[in-house]
Amino acid sequence: MSQKVHPYIPNMVPEVQAEMLKVIGAESIMELYSCIPDELKLKEEMNIPPALTEYELRRHIEGILNKNTSTKEYVNFLGAGCWQHFIPAVCDEVNQRSEFLTAYAGEPYEDHGRFQALFEYQSLVAELVDMDVVNVPTFDWGQAASTSVRMAARITGRKKILLANTVAPERSKIIINYGTPELQFEFVEFNTETGAMDLTDLQAKLTEDVAAVYFENPSYLGFIEVQGPEISKLVKENDSLLVVGVDPISLGVIAPPSQYGADIVCGDLQPLGMHMNFSGGQAGFIATRDEVEFVQEYPSRLFGIVPTVKEGEYGFGDVFYDRTSFALREKGKESVGTQTALWGITAGVYLALLGPEGMQEVGQTIMQNSQYAAQQLSQIEGVKGSRLHSPFFKEFIVDFNQTGLTVKEINEKLLEKKIFGGKDLSEEFHEFGQSALFCVTEVHTKEDIDHLIQSIKEILTK
Amino acid sequence: MSQKVHPYIPNMVPEVQAEMLKVIGAESIMELYSCIPDELKLKEEMNIPPALTEYELRRHIEGILNKNTSTKEYVNFLGAGCWQHFIPAVCDEVNQRSEFLTAYAGEPYEDHGRFQALFEYQSLVAELVDMDVVNVPTFDWGQAASTSVRMAARITGRKKILLANTVAPERSKIIINYGTPELQFEFVEFNTETGAMDLTDLQAKLTEDVAAVYFENPSYLGFIEVQGPEISKLVKENDSLLVVGVDPISLGVIAPPSQYGADIVCGDLQPLGMHMNFSGGQAGFIATRDEVEFVQEYPSRLFGIVPTVKEGEYGFGDVFYDRTSFALREKGKESVGTQTALWGITAGVYLALLGPEGMQEVGQTIMQNSQYAAQQLSQIEGVKGSRLHSPFFKEFIVDFNQTGLTVKEINEKLLEKKIFGGKDLSEEFHEFGQSALFCVTEVHTKEDIDHLIQSIKEILTK
Amino acid sequence: WNEPIVFELHQPGEKGVELPPVNEQIVSAVGDGVSVIPDTMKRNEKPNLPEIGQARILRHYVRLSQETLGSDFNVEIGQGTCTMKYIPKINELLIRDPKMMELHPLQDEGTVQGMLEIFHNLDLCMREISGMDYFSFQPSSGTQALFTMASIVRKYHETRGEGDQRDEIITTIFSHPSQAATAAVKGYKIITLHPDENGFPDIEKLKAAVSERTAGFVVANPEDTGIFNPKIKEFTDIVHEAGGLCFYDQANANGLLGITRAKEAGFDMCFFNLHKTFAAPHMCGGPATGALGVIAELRDYLPAPIVEHQDGKYSLQYDLKHSIGKVRSFHGVAQTVLRSYAWIRALGPDGLKEVAKIAVLNNNYMYHKVLAIRGASAPYVKGHRLEQVRYSWEQMANETGVTTEDVTRRMTDFGLHYWTSHHPYIVPQPFTLEPTESYSKEDLDEYIHALEQISKEAYENPEIVKTAPHNSTIHKMDEQDFLDDPEKWCITWRSYLKKAKTEC
């Protein structure tokens, strides 16, 4: 291939290169690499296909993507940590703006808009969770929970973390890998009929080395943990901290954990305006009270508001920057770096769009739709719409044990009917046998749900 | 339906309305309509379906659109005035920018960017057509041609327009409706073996009342009119003006009409970066020399460059605004209003991206691909790849008369093979019998063309 | 930014984008492709376009975009008559669907059923809104719709053998200039009615104007003053009695949706700007759509094709007996059709009526506030304004020397648009405000406050206003005749290089 000038690399123009090399005083670009020993230099060509022009690239990529079947084509009942919700077009417009898309670590002046948008996101989520401090978002719920329990350990000076056994298994893996070897983890049993935490077991395990108890509400299995106040009481009596993970889209109808005693709240922003993107839409948030002992333990950036020399004008900056690993390296609080700022901004847009009424409404619609789905499923012989007896939000366990079919078989047949069935729980939760976690949100129409019901009926009567 | 506040109409809030009505001194909004007599007021409800929320709307519209099959799914050989070309992503990014999308008739200060972008578009097209004046674009090629011949009539003070008989029939309809009753139109015959204009007929019709001769190059039928200089000579000898319509994407390889004597050049910008959009991408341009007698006859806006009070800074404004219908109503030059400014800006982006090399390259590739298609078609028994003997650009007539099948039948069968066949010419050009106008551009791969050839072979051997 | 002209970014050798390459086997089969062009018709020198890398081009245009004040960015009230309203982002997402963007207009009807359905559905909605019987979306702006209506008027009278006799079209001075201009293009003599002292179209003048030469009557109602003519039905009756057709410029329809219609007012045709009243964006000035509706009797005069629906199948009807032919290629601007259909469905019948009512409420609120500003007035009848008002700074200009043009420039310092209005300046020192339904009271107050501030400045320190803008993208332009002297105007960069640069 002759060296055509690539559209992405303007200085491939030979005349320009010559001029620049003259300034540098070098004969060739390779001369600038003299610091790299020859034996380290790559001799062979990289085995990567030759360059494609823009149009060829587009056909190539679109050709590959066309092998996918998306949730726009099939009706989707998968959730389990990544959820399909209504996304207002304004969210996409804002996060696709060239300015936000390509900005990075600018200063408070030339990036004033970015700082303000993130400060507003913090403020909006703060209202939702009813707490005074919220961080610039981290990677995902798993990371947020990991950091939350580490913060709790630093605050209490203790090393043991109790996890509800109903915490999402993949999330526990993240938490445990992130916490070890410094922290020890222990699981608290749950009631297999309601999902609720076993308070006797909790009490037994609440020893004086327990830094924090972590559970999720609504839980991974969809049920609402209604013992919030009771758990909180036990935890506080032990001078431990209560860390609760939430799905923020539930907070228009379910009490925010701060209201039943949580010290640290965390969760995932993905439901608030992010497309699923094969899991590229996750973003974790952490919220606490505005107390120094909490604020100083955040590893994340926290943007604060500052007056400028002009009256009535606001600027924004990093609060207490010197706690971070940017400032202190290994002595800082954990580490900080590129996380998921754009999703923070987007979640802010989402909350501003929905407002108080919208958040209440979306929560209620989700509960109604999912209850309807569970109710209808229960009317199918051999199927139990909701395996657990407790109230649930958005997700619920569907018990297929009496159908004689495995979840895998049912899901394969649902696929033929253009349905993505719920997540197979048979590996993660043996106690439920052949059960699946179904997710129903505000995007499901009655027709979608009825189509599922009808399809399962057909599958079972074959 | 209770009056929920609509997201698009903030002042539906009752408290706000009350406050505003108080300022106005009215009891109700309907009181403000007292100027409309009761008998004119609509009594019944409009029979329009009730409002959809954003998500419902999206599902509704996407559901309808999914009934379409696009040229991304099928291989397309239709052209005939709307063409499928490669569109650089940067074109879409720029014309989807919120600022350009929602701007309108701002002043040179707050809309400086819009003025500059349109001035640049004028300047870039000027280089392509090699003329000094280009207008802010009008609706489409048909309108541009219509106005061009009207300009010629005003300049020459004559009333007759000669049109090549090969001008696109739908375009002649636009031109004739726009020109009548003031102008008279006459058609000039063409050679059915080459498409070329019949110079004898031209000479005969070039009477002293002829204001202009209009032909297209490349023509609607795809052939290149190679007699440019000869036609020009005859026209000039008659003191008439020569108006030539062009497909601008051909101008990297074909001489711009100004170079063989055209006085006014017009054409469609759609090939320069506009998606086909079911014909929503058309935009007409007009170009002339920088002579007062031409400039004063433009009905369109023309943006000119102006220094500001600060040295080295440019501003932009309307050149010779007082010729327009905005200024002069019925005494102005035709009329002006909203036209296709955004496509002008986009065409500018396209030309800036391609540059001189790119325009040459795209023209050449189109010629090679289309020649290949014609050559391969000719090798099919009973099919003549190019009915005309002259060189062609992008489009060419495929003659199916010997196959025993009509174009309609062939196209229906091609559809089954996921191909949109060429435009059926049997109604517009009886002289060619069962022939179709095929369009092949730089976006067609060899595989696409071979798929067409193979499909036609299969259709004919069945 | 002080962004250079794109040609100044030229760096020989740089490249903005690469084109799809030609296949080697195709080259073997056909050669270079261009040798078949005779020498006289070949382009010998490449066009003198700039060569620029992709990132720099993008940077150039996104910077220019930031120097453009779209309605997404400001309280867009100042472009009266243009009905600048909120452009819903959902609609912009919908039109980017490849099932819309990548359709060819000549595809087999079976493959574009969805698109035709949308055309037809919008047609049905527009019928309800106007009372007309058939719509064409081919006209691609208000001006083109006016021209199309004038063409239909001519064809109609020609069909009836009165084509030559009826050669006059009547309009009013406060209707959009395009009404007169397009009718003139279609060969008509224009009779322009001036209003009575209250600003109402003068029915006596109309009576005096009609005759057997009357081909048609075209009017906006309300006119650009925002004043609704309550006698409109009498007007159309008078014209009909004289044998003329009545056609209605509904560019100012935003206060009327669901309230009153073209049909009941006696019109034979009307058009709506989808890019104004129906929330398609203005896009710096098009592409747009002037949706043209006619009564059943005029159906066959429409430009072909129109969309029909029968037995669940949509089709394009080309066979219209008296069709004027075409006014725009293919089917018009399909994106605006989709956008407007989506907008109507997002509002429903009740929402459309709310649009009208709030537009009128907002305008009347504004009217009361603006009249309280020193130096501002609204000529003609007091009250009776619907969705917009043409105001005047006559008093301020007389008292301070600050003109409406000065105010235009000063408003840009507040990040706002302000448009004086169309010619002709019958109203002295005019400005036209149309707040639409999209703006909140707080938005209106912001705009009003800016006007108040400028009035204050005009009376206290007029130089600030006269030398504006102070805080815009560029400084005040040199006031010489760079735009009107043929020796100085430069409509393209090449022209500038020839004329202006040589002077330096």
Next chain:
Amino acid sequence: WNEPIVFELHQPGEKGVELPPVNEQIVSAVGDGVSVIPDTMKRNEKPNLPEIGQARILRHYVRLSQETLGSDFNVEIGQGTCTMKYIPKINELLIRDPKMMELHPLQDEGTVQGMLEIFHNLDLCMREISGMDYFSFQPSSGTQALFTMASIVRKYHETRGEGDQRDEIITTIFSHPSQAATAAVKGYKIITLHPDENGFPDIEKLKAAVSERTAGFVVANPEDTGIFNPKIKEFTDIVHEAGGLCFYDQANANGLLGITRAKEAGFDMCFFNLHKTFAAPHMCGGPATGALGVIAELRDYLPAPIVEHQDGKYSLQYDLKHSIGKVRSFHGVAQTVLRSYAWIRALGPDGLKEVAKIAVLNNNYMYHKVLAIRGASAPYVKGHRLEQVRYSWEQMANETGVTTEDVTRRMTDFGLHYWTSHHPYIVPQPFTLEPTESYSKEDLDEYIHALEQISKEAYENPEIVKTAPHNSTIHKMDEQDFLDDPEKWCITWRSYLKKAKTEC
């Protein structure tokens, strides 16, 4: 704009968007849905969010966007170590394909074959670029990749029974602070090597540091100074001999593509920032991807799942014997994976090498020009810089009192970014420039010219620089301790209302 805080836009009753309504039949079947929640767990008061119409929200955020300086808008050289390069627009179009955006990560593998193919194809490319054998794209930033590597180091030694014994990780002071921080999170003691007088990592210090307690060695090369350690293979040999693993922070790889690789330098693992070197956008700070590559021996330690390809079918392999578990939910940020794959395919192997070469050319050009500016220097060895340089204004600060922070603020007046650099400030008055391959000579000259101008100002009229910015979105912030005093900091608006507003 002087755009208010979003809460200040609150107007009770306004609405930003309507939600999909619940079906009436569903309501009949299940009731209100929320009564099942026990009272103690119900939310009693609605969250105190603002109520704002859609247009106003959009206006708010697009205005804020214009107050943000993305790399599309400026010569983005000043964020050294961040490798700000051109973000191709075509890639942004491709990731908006619903076949990408609307995929659920748990869908049946048969329905996401395209997505898995893209993961696998990128894996293959990254193997060629690095010499590693397997890649995971789960880590969602450089920091998380570093943490993942530290986790693998620990798991590796634990598996071999040396988990407790090997508790030290060695790094260098000019590597990114996250290297030390993440290893510390994973429980390691950190040994930080300082460079020799020329700025090279000191091999003698390394020899002194390694022992049977050495778990691993993590380093960037070139370091943030832009200096490449030519003895890197000796370094990794020393660590391997001591029984440690070597892992490579390739955040600074932009000058190395196709030139030299992790494998040949003796590394066991490495990671690349897809959002830096591989042209995924930074998005104000994520989401991002730290693509993590390991040698075959370490495959089973990777976080699960990884994508495998067999018999034309792509699948997710969860069964990795020693897997550290997970570091991020599901599969990572699929969009960045797609973007980087598209970028690599747009360049091909030759293009990638050109990226490296031009990045180095641009940087060396810049280096020569900056050193000529009064008051600027580049500590350590002369020359030997690859893709970036950490400079110093020490001399200027001593001579004029103008600090690198002052320069930061002044640069915004030129519409440019300028970043001082990471802590710790070993280099006094530091600034770090990384011009990448995306900028033309003219762009570089523009940036250099701004620095020259500021240096001139500092020597002639330092106040201009010290009181900057003069021409930015906001004025200089009050320098009290609003960010560090717990009584004054306000991390949310509700907090501000409680603290600051009460003072007024």
